Amino acid sequence: MIFSPRQILQGNHPVVRFFASVKLTVTLLILIGLACILGTLIPQADTLAGSPRDIYSLYVNAYGPRLHILFNILGFYRLYSSWWFSALLLLLALNMIVCSLRRFRLQARQIGFQLTHLSIVFLLAGVLIGLNAREGFIQINEGEQSDTILFVPRKPVPDTAEEAEQLTNEQRSGAARTAVELRLPFAIHLDDFELRRHTAPLDKLLVQSVHGGRIYSYGLRTQKRIPRAARQPVEIVLLDTKPLIRRTSQIVERTSGPLEPALEIEIVHDGHRHTHWVFARGTARRRILTDECEIEYVRAATPVELAALLAEQSVPTTATADCLALIRSMTDVTTLPLALGREQTVQDADGTSLAVTVLQFFPHWNMNLQTREIYSASNARRNPAIQVRLRKGDAAETQWLFSRLPSAHGRQPFDLTTMTLQFLETDMRRPHFLRAVAADTTTGRYLQHYVEGRLAATLPAAGDSPASATLPDGTQVRALRWVERSAIELIEQPDPGGFAARLRIRDLASGKVEILDAVSNEVYERGNVRFLLQRDFPVDQYISRVRVVQNGREVTSHTIEMNDPLKFAGYTVYQSSYDTEAGEASRYSVLSVKRDPGVALVYAGFVLLTAGLIIVFYINPWMQKRKHAEALAARTE
Amino acid sequence: MTLGPLNITPFTVSFAFYFVGMVSALGAVALGRRARALLIAAYAAHGAGGLSHTVLFLQRWIIGGYPPLSGLFDAVVFFAWTLIVVFGVAEVLFRTRWLALFVGALEVALFAYAADCDSTLQPLMPVLKSTWLVIHVFAYMIAYSIMAIACFNAVLFYGYLNTQGESEQTRRFDSLVYRFVAFGFPLLTVGILTGAVWANRTWGRYWGWDIKETWSLITWIAYAVYLHLRFWSRTWAIPPLRRSALLNWLALMGFLFILVTFLFLKYLPSAQMSKHVYL
Numbered sequence: 001m002i003f004s005p006r007q008i009l010q011g012n013h014p015v016v017r018f019f020a021s022v023k024l025t026v027t028l029l030i031l032i033g034l035a036c037i038l039g040t041l042i043p044q045a046d047t048l049a050g051s052p053r054d055i056y057s058l059y060v061n062a063y064g065p066r067l068h069i070l071f072n073i074l075g076f077y078r079l080y081s082s083w084w085f086s087a088l089l090l091l092l093a094l095n096m097i098v099c100s101l102r103r104f105r106l107q108a109r110q111i112g113f114q115l116t117h118l119s120i121v122f123l124l125a126g127v128l129i130g131l132n133a134r135e136g137f138i139q140i141n142e143g144e145q146s147d148t149i150l151f152v153p154r155k156p157v158p159d160t161a162e163e164a165e166q167l168t169n170e171q172r173s174g175a176a177r178t179a180v181e182l183r184l185p186f187a188i189h190l191d192d193f194e195l196r197r198h199t200a201p202l203d204k205l206l207v208q209s210v211h212g213g214r215i216y217s218y219g220l221r222t223q224k225r226i227p228r229a230a231r232q233p234v235e236i237v238l239l240d241t242k243p244l245i246r247r248t249s250q251i252v253e254r255t256s257g258p259l260e261p262a263l264e265i266e267i268v269h270d271g272h273r274h275t276h277w278v279f280a281r282g283t284a285r286r287r288i289l290t291d292e293c294e295i296e297y298v299r300a301a302t303p304v305e306l307a308a309l310l311a312e313q314s315v316p317t318t319a320t321a322d323c324l325a326l327i328r329s330m331t332d333v334t335t336l337p338l339a340l341g342r343e344q345t346v347q348d349a350d351g352t353s354l355a356v357t358v359l360q361f362f363p364h365w366n367m368n369l370q371t372r373e374i375y376s377a378s379n380a381r382r383n384p385a386i387q388v389r390l391r392k393g394d395a396a397e398t399q400w401l402f403s404r405l406p407s408a409h410g411r412q413p414f415d416l417t418t419m420t421l422q423f424l425e426t427d428m429r430r431p432h433f434l435r436a437v438a439a440d441t442t443t444g445r446y447l448q449h450y451v452e453g454r455l456a457a458t459l460p461a462a463g464d465s466p467a468s469a470t471l472p473d474g475t476q477v478r479a480l481r482w483v484e485r486s487a488i489e490l491i492e493q494p495d496p497g498g499f500a501a502r503l504r505i506r507d508l509a510s511g512k513v514e515i516l517d518a519v520s521n522e523v524y525e526r527g528n529v530r531f532l533l534q535r536d537f538p539v540d541q542y543i544s545r546v547r548v549v550q551n552g553r554e555v556t557s558h559t560i561e562m563n564d565p566l567k568f569a570g571y572t573v574y575q576s577s578y579d580t581e582a583g584e585a586s587r588y589s590v591l592s593v594k595r596d597p598g599v600a601l602v603y604a605g606f607v608l609l610t611a612g613l614i615i616v617f618y619i620n621p622w623m624q625k626r627k628h629a630e631a632l633a634a635r636t637e
Numbered sequence: 638m639t640l641g642p643l644n645i646t647p648f649t650v651s652f653a654f655y656f657v658g659m660v661s662a663l664g665a666v667a668l669g670r671r672a673r674a675l676l677i678a679a680y681a682a683h684g685a686g687g688l689s690h691t692v693l694f695l696q697r698w699i700i701g702g703y704p705p706l707s708g709l710f711d712a713v714v715f716f717a718w719t720l721i722v723v724f725g726v727a728e729v730l731f732r733t734r735w736l737a738l739f740v741g742a743l744e745v746a747l748f749a750y751a752a753d754c755d756s757t758l759q760p761l762m763p764v765l766k767s768t769w770l771v772i773h774v775f776a777y778m779i780a781y782s783i784m785a786i787a788c789f790n791a792v793l794f795y796g797y798l799n800t801q802g803e804s805e806q807t808r809r810f811d812s813l814v815y816r817f818v819a820f821g822f823p824l825l826t827v828g829i830l831t832g833a834v835w836a837n838r839t840w841g842r843y844w845g846w847d848i849k850e851t852w853s854l855i856t857w858i859a860y861a862v863y864l865h866l867r868f869w870s871r872t873w874a875i876p877p878l879r880r881s882a883l884l885n886w887l888a889l890m891g892f893l894f895i896l897v898t899f900l901f902l903k904y905l906p907s908a909q910m911s912k913h914v915y916l
Contacts, residue, residue, distance in 0.1 A: 022869035026862055033858040040848045040905055080846045127844075135841065198760045214903075219757025538760045562763035563838050574841045594841040602843060606830045613823035621819075 019098040028092045035088065039079040042071070045157045046078065051171060052156055056164035059157070069159050077157045093124040109623070112615030119608035126601030133596035136182060137576060141588045145189035145549055149593045151180040184593065185569060186555070191545040193578055193589035197537040203499060203520070205236065207531045220501075220533075233508040234529045240502045244519060246495035251277050254485040261299040262486035263436050265289065269475040278436065279486070288404065288425055291381065293432040293471055306439040324358060324388065324401075327420040335424070338386060348392070349418050355391040362386075365402065366581070374400075386423045390416045420488070432471055436479055447479055498535050542575045544589040560591065571595045647693035648714075648756075652748040654686030655721075659741030666738055679737045680728070686744065687721040694718055701758045706774040707765045710754040716778050716899070717747040723782035731813060739789040750900075769835035777828035781895050783821030784860070788892035790814045791885035803878055811881045814888045815867055822860050829853055848905055852898040859891040 018024065048055050059068045059077070075082025096117045104114065136149035158164035203220040220238060251262055261280040266273065267289055278287050280299035288294050300306035323335040328349045336344050338358050348354040362376040365385035389398045397416055403425035414421060433450040446460040447467045461467045461479070468478040498520040505514045505526050518524055520533040547557040548568050558566040566573040572594050579586035661679035665672045693714065697705040705711040724740040727733075794810035801807075832853070833843040844850060867884055875883070 022865055023873075026865050029858050029862050029865070033855050033862075036851045036855045036858075039846065040851050040902075044846070200760070202757065202759055204755070204757065216753070217755040217757075219755055539763060540760065541763045541766075563767045563835075565838065565841065572841055574839070592841055599837065599843065603834075606833070610823070610827055610830060613826055617819045617823050 016098065016102070019095055020102045022099075024095050025092070025099070028088055028095060032085075032088050032092070035079060035085055038076065042076050042079070044077060044079065045155050048155070052158050052167035053164045055155060056158045056161065060161075065160075072157055072159055078154070089124060089127075093121055096120045109620055112612050112617075112620055115608050115612030116616060117612075119605045119612055122601050122605030122608060126598040126603075126605060129598030129601060130596050131598075133594060133598065134182070135592065135594045135596075137590055137592050138184075138188060138573075139588055139590045140188060140190040140546075142190055142192055145187045147184045147187035149182050149184060151182065153180060184571065185550070187549040188566075188573065188591065189547040189549050189554075190589055191547065192543075193586055194541075194543040194545075195578060195584045195586060196540040196543060197584070198540050199537070201496070201499075202536050202538050203241070204534045204536070205238070205531060206534055207236070207529060210525060210528050210530050234527050235506040235508055236531065237504040237506075238501060239504055239515075242500045242502075244495045244498040244500050245492050246498075250489050250491050251483065251486050252489045253483045254487050257485050257487065259484060260486045261297070261438065262483045263297050263438075263479055264481040264483070265295060265436075266478040266480040267475060268478075269473075275480065277486075280438075288430065289434075289477060290471070290473075290475055292430055292473060293434060293475070293477065294430045295434040295436060295477070297436045297438075299438045303439050303444065306437065306444070322361075322384075322403075322423070322425050324356070324386065325422045325424050326356070326417075327422060343391070352392065354417055357389045357391070358386050359389055359398065360387040365400070381425070384423070384425050388421060388423075390414050392416045434469055434477060436467075438482060445479070445482055447477075499533070501533055542578065544575055544591060546573070546591075570597070647689045647696060648748070648752075651686045651690040651693060652745070652752070654682045654689065655741055655744040655748060658682035658686060659738060659745055662734075662737035662741050666735055676734055676737070679741070683721060683724070683737060683741060683744075687718075687725065690714075690718050690721060697758060703761050703766075704771055705758070706771065707761070708755075708759065710751050710756045712774070713747050713751040713754065713900075715774065716781055717744050717751070719778040720744065720747075720782040720785055723779065723786060727786050727817075733790070733793070733813075735793055736786065736789055739792070740786075743785060764839050767835055767838065769831050769838065773828060773831040773835055776824050776831060780821045780824035780828055781899065783817050783824065784888075784892050784895055787814050787817035787821065787888050790817065791888040794881070794885045798878075798882070807881070811885065814885055818860055818863055818867075818888055818891070822864060825857055825860060829857060848902055849898065852894065852902060856891060856894040856898050859887060859894050863887040863891065 043058070045055060048058065050058075059071070063071060071077060075084065079085055100114055100117045100121075104110070134149075134151075136151040138146055138149045140146045156167055158167055205218045205220060207216045207218070208214070220241065251264070263278050263280075265276045265278060265287075267276065269290065276287055276289065276295075278295055278297040280297050286294065286296045298306070298309055300309050322338050324338060326334045326336065326346060328334075334346055336346070336356060336358075338361060340358055340361060343355045343357045345353050345355050362374070362383075362385050363379055364377040364382040365374065366377040366383070367374050383402065383404060385400050385402045387398060387400050389396060395416060397414060399414060399421075401421060401423040403423040431452055433453075435448040435450070436445075437448060438445045445467065446458055447469050448455060449457040449459060449469045457469070459467050459469055466478050466480055468476055470476050500517060500519050503516045503518055505516055506512070507514075507527055509527075514526070516524065516526075518533055520535045523530060523532045525531075541561050544560040545557070546560060546566060548555045548566070556568065560566050560573060560575050562575055565575075574592045574594070575589070576592040577590035579588055658679045658681075661675050661682055665676040665679055668675065694705065697711065697714075706715055720740060721744060724736060728736060790810045790813045794807055794814065797804060797806040797810065832850070836845065836850075837843040863884060866880075866887070870880055873880075
């Protein structure tokens with residue numbers, strides 16, 4: 001039997017009737033809806049971070065090994081692109097087409113129905129074309145250009161533990177390709193990336209149960225009383241806020257007083273400049289400057305004394321261990337070994353006893369600026385730091401100390417002691433060793449540069465420029481300022497990056513009230529509640545100023561912002577990311593590049609759908625009402 | 638629990654009025670037709686609440702410098718505001734004494750929820766600086782409010798069905814549910830579509846199966862099923878009352894899905910990966 005298309009669509013053929021039925025529409029809609037619910041209950045593989053091993057163990061822990069394999073076969077972990085979900089969508093499209101054609105009449109009141117159902121076909125066609133869309137990332141340094149986009153392929157979901165191991169190892173070793181590159185028909189030149197923040201700070205109190213869960217956030221500018229904190233039996237009332245005073249130490253030169261010779265060293269590396277101090281006396285006499293280089297300051301009153309000192313100290317073999325130095329004065333220093341977790345009791349400067357514990361050691365201290373989580377970024381000694389807790393009676397405080405950034409402490413010095421604490425790092429043998437030598441105040445100030453223990457050069461000051469040594473990696477070390485009578489001076493200055501607040505904390509269970517002077521960006525725990533006063537400068541805009549270069553010529557330029565992508569040659573370029581560790585100082589921008597020819601069809605579908613629904617639900621009923629009214633009027637006449 | 642000094646702000650004033658409106662409406666429905674004064678009091682309280690609610694909305698708009706639509710506090714307050722406006726229109730058109738009670742209860746619940754949220758006016762995040770966002774939220778919140786009223790009418794349908802059996806009232810509420818759903822559905826669709834356009838402009842994808850997106854689709858499907866059944870199931874072999882009961886159950890479920898989409902997605906296991914869920 002052969003039917004003409006018209007016969008097929010309007011006839012009574014059972015297949016046609018099946019595909020044209022509203023029962024099928026409703027069944028498909030319900031199935032799609034249920035599948036969607038399932039897809040939000042099962043974490044989808046592409047939204048998960050981590051190695052194949054992590055993904056495998058997450059799923060197996062949640063569903064067990066058998067169910068896991070079943071789910072994987074059924075495509076539940078990538079449900080929305082599984083064959084059966086696509087089949088449901090295609091069936092729905094077919095259903096729409098057959099329905100529309102079968103009910104097609106040249107009538108005004110049919111327009112809405114036809115538009116609505118046709119739009120779904122447009123949408124699905126656009127989506128199908130969009131399956132071939134190109135999407136990738138392009139990372140460009142400021143002042144450079146690139147035409148290579150990187151695709152991140154889909155993450156595999158392993159069926160078994162062995163497969164998970166194998167895939168993870170392949171990725172680790174680089175055998176498996178983790179990204180695919182593709183050339184664009186044009187290049188993007190990044191002039192500048194800017195992360196613009198609001199200048200007004202945003203202060204908040206964040207409260208969370210110690211067991212985790214929701215973080216409650218309260219504004220501090222508008223309300224003084226914080227509602228009963230996070231349904232926990234603790235009430236926090238903000239009594240007062242004050243600007244935060246940051247205390248830092250600085251070396252100054254005195255005209256009289258005891259002789260405390262010190263030398264300010266300037267290090268220029270890779271365009272960055274910073275300074276350090278070394279002292280002729282005490283443990284601060286030696287200091288590690290970089291991974292490659294250490295310095296020592298030797299000061300003698302006379303050439304004879306110098307000769308004696310140099311003879312006594314051969315080029316150091318740095319055998320002593322890392323230590324924590326407690327400095328009462330230049331000459332009165334106690335050192336403690338870094339016994340992690342062990343409380344060591346020392347005598348404080350005022351004669352009371354002080355308990356010191358080194359809590360943690362991180363070779364490469366780093367902080368995630370978003371979560372404020374502190375971690376070691378690697379095992380290399382790039383920024384060694386220890387966390388130290390001081391305890392005196394009931395009072396305790398905890399701080400991070402950085403061996404290479406001795407003045408960069410959060411709040412130095414400690415409040416519990418007048419001593420200065422320093423983390424001294426001495427357990428690495430460095431190939432380059434500098435010795436700053438000063439025999440008397442007028443002559444004989446120079447640097448000795450030892451390489452692998454052998455004197456390689458003696459470097460005196462030349463004219464106006466100070467004595468300086470250049471290391472093979474390009475680092476320049478300069479003896480900037482020789483100070484005879486140095487002293488440590490505390491500087492107090494307001495720190496706009498933080499604030500201090502006085503809180504009244506009432507334990508509602510026991511009625512106990514505590515007044516707490518808290519500082520921002522530090523976590524406090526009381527009872528079952530953990531809280532943090534947060535000062536943040538919210539991001540105003542992410543901006544990448546780019547130029548499009550084709551055949552060596554600049555074709556166009558654009559300032560890409562969030563919600564304002566660059567459009568060129570069918571490609572759309574969006575702001576995606578940046579160096580999140582560097583923040584404002586990010587020297588590169590990550591843009592996402594997309595070419596999706598299906599978007600036009602999808603948007604057409606949007607317009608048709610909106611127009612169709614407006615006609616069906618707003619215009620048609622209104623017309624019908626008017627017709628009824630007219631008919632009624634005609635009848636009464 | 639200790640009570641602090643009561644702050645008189647547009648927020649607390651609206652909260653108090655809605656509470657009074659809810660209690661008066663409860664009295665009005667409990668006492669029936671005898672308590673006309675109570676019903677008028679309920680309408681007056683809701684009206685006054687709505688006015689100070691409008692002041693709250695405009696005040697935050699002026700101080701913040703942008704329409705206060707994003708962030709959990711503002712989203713909940715704005716939903717509550719469109720709800721009271723839609724309720725006003727609905728009462729003018731189809732006087733239903735019960736709605737004053739249901740809407741009052743929902744307003745009180747929303748305000749209690751918002752009271753626990755962070756109300757600090759924050760500078761707008763870069764992603765949210767878009768006209769599409771304004772259209773998106775307006776369309777959605779009006780749609781949500783209309784669907785809330787549809788849901789209340791469905792509850793009333795069930796209430797009358799269980800107490801009085803099939804009657805003039807059940808037929809009236811059944812038809813009201815349809816009229817609200819039919820009016821809200823295009824707005825719900827506009828909400829999804831403007832959200833997709835916004836996402837495409839920001840992230841370069843109009844649909845990413847984020848759980849918020851997926852649940853908005855689930856909600857849309859629930860109402861699409863309602864409308865298809867309403868239009869086409871008359872000829873099916875289902876007794877008319879069964880059919881009405883099924884349809885009203887769908888309208889009820891639809892609003893539950895809306896609440897899940899709007900407020901409760903943070904409890905799903907996959908919420909941590911979402912870009913869009915209020916946490």
